[in-house]
Amino acid sequence: MVITGFPVFAVTVDLVVLTVREGDLHALLVRRGIEPHRDRWALPGGFVLADEDLPAAARRELAEETGIAGPGGHLEQLGSYGAPERDPRGRVVTVAYLAFLPDLPAPTAGSDAAEAQWRPVGQRGLAFDHDRILADGVERARSKLEYTPLAAAFCPPEFTIAALRQVYEAVWGEPLDPRNFHRKATSTPGFVTPTGASTEGGTGRPARLFRQGDARMLNPPLLRRRPD
Amino acid sequence: MVITGFPVFAVTVDLVVLTVREGDLHALLVRRGIEPHRDRWALPGGFVLADEDLPAAARRELAEETGIAGPGGHLEQLGSYGAPERDPRGRVVTVAYLAFLPDLPAPTAGSDAAEAQWRPVGQRGLAFDHDRILADGVERARSKLEYTPLAAAFCPPEFTIAALRQVYEAVWGEPLDPRNFHRKATSTPGFVTPTGASTEGGTGRPARLFRQGDARMLNPPLLRRRPD
DNA sequence: AGCCTTATCGTCATGGTGACGAGAAAAGGA
DNA sequence: TCCTTTTCTCGTCACCATGACGATAAGGCT
Numbered sequence: 001m002v003i004t005g006f007p008v009f010a011v012t013v014d015l016v017v018l019t020v021r022e023g024d025l026h027a028l029l030v031r032r033g034i035e036p037h038r039d040r041w042a043l044p045g046g047f048v049l050a051d052e053d054l055p056a057a058a059r060r061e062l063a064e065e066t067g068i069a070g071p072g073g074h075l076e077q078l079g080s081y082g083a084p085e086r087d088p089r090g091r092v093v094t095v096a097y098l099a100f101l102p103d104l105p106a107p108t109a110g111s112d113a114a115e116a117q118w119r120p121v122g123q124r125g126l127a128f129d130h131d132r133i134l135a136d137g138v139e140r141a142r143s144k145l146e147y148t149p150l151a152a153a154f155c156p157p158e159f160t161i162a163a164l165r166q167v168y169e170a171v172w173g174e175p176l177d178p179r180n181f182h183r184k185a186t187s188t189p190g191f192v193t194p195t196g197a198s199t200e201g202g203t204g205r206p207a208r209l210f211r212q213g214d215a216r217m218l219n220p221p222l223l224r225r226r227p228d
Numbered sequence: 229m230v231i232t233g234f235p236v237f238a239v240t241v242d243l244v245v246l247t248v249r250e251g252d253l254h255a256l257l258v259r260r261g262i263e264p265h266r267d268r269w270a271l272p273g274g275f276v277l278a279d280e281d282l283p284a285a286a287r288r289e290l291a292e293e294t295g296i297a298g299p300g301g302h303l304e305q306l307g308s309y310g311a312p313e314r315d316p317r318g319r320v321v322t323v324a325y326l327a328f329l330p331d332l333p334a335p336t337a338g339s340d341a342a343e344a345q346w347r348p349v350g351q352r353g354l355a356f357d358h359d360r361i362l363a364d365g366v367e368r369a370r371s372k373l374e375y376t377p378l379a380a381a382f383c384p385p386e387f388t389i390a391a392l393r394q395v396y397e398a399v400w401g402e403p404l405d406p407r408n409f410h411r412k413a414t415s416t417p418g419f420v421t422p423t424g425a426s427t428e429g430g431t432g433r434p435a436r437l438f439r440q441g442d443a444r445m446l447n448p449p450l451l452r453r454r455p456d
Numbered sequence: 457a458g459c460c461t462t463a464t465c466g467t468c469a470t471g472g473t474g475a476c477g478a479g480a481a482a483a484g485g486a
Numbered sequence: 487t488c489c490t491t492t493t494c495t496c497g498t499c500a501c502c503a504t505g506a507c508g509a510t511a512a513g514g515c516t
Binding site: 177179180183184187200201202203204205206220223 | 471472474475476480482484
Binding site: 411430 | 506508511512515
């Protein structure tokens, strides 16, 4: 059943998938294999199916584009973008989702993507209004790290305090004091829980391993330095 | 031009319009004059027009439902809701917007609304999935007051520190110490700027009047008490 | 004048944070 | 073996923001 007398839209989901690689924040981008904007880089995404909820569509696209659907990581709605001229094919509203993943998956090209790659954020020139969507996602991620324990979503199930700190440093783009960060991470209730195990074989003193804690919010928050 | 081969959607905007009346947080609700859910309370909203951007649709609906479109207040996107069965008429995705207004406007019934009223938040039984949307909006408002100076959007252009404090108390639902709040509001850079004028004729000592400052974020933030 | 009410300013203890020092625990080389 | 390097972990100290108050200012009211 279709509502008559009102404008008709197509609805897509687009994904801002972030990970930390080699100390820098990267986003998953695809090179478009079809028009419009063929051969240009864009966010992965696609049309919402006829009987599909929005979060389900986001998870489906994430699985198709990364090959990983299981637990680990984090997925949340970022916002919707629906300017009349944003897609030359017609009136398309996109619901953007934001995902945090550990640096495990190797991207695989999907159906309408010629190529998929992790690329450092901050570059411009994406198709449609994806520059803006990506920038909004990065800013949301920076803010989320302040008052949630979601930095652990960028890490494997067991991680060191140093790995967690490197996530903050990559996302915020500024160095943090390892000693103060260690104190904060281990003293904030529910942020991390020790597993008892330690790393071995690396350089330097072995580090204790932690899992994500059960807190959903950091209390008190871990605020970044605000420039005057 | 319509994209063929993909599902067809209708897109609406729904508004969570909040204000503070008599010390309590209220939302603007309308009693539906048409099916579905005729005679039930719902959020104001309507269909996005063929050549209309999403924020423009939200502002238009806000003007139609409240009779006030000018400056003052605050409007931001809240999120999108698109479960397949959320509207019995068909596949409808709604983009919810969140507005903060001072307690000036008297609501007027719109075209498809039999009645419009300010009603205290926290009541349930709204049409569609509007209970959820309203709850999300209230939670967003509570959080926004922590990190932004948007409490002033609930106040008239010139206001006292006590009025600003009553906004926090109404939105958060907890009392604040007037002396500590006064210190915080006047010492946080860019939160409020004194006008030089004072109230007169009220009970108690006259209070200095302030305008909203030029800060977009509170630094440091004004965190609410977290229950353990 | 007294009293009530609200606004504004101070004081004090506590706790979180930034800036560091210092020891602990591994690997690797002379 | 001993020393250096590296990284992790624990302490110390000063400062600042905050919660919990007391005290004073400045109006209206009886």
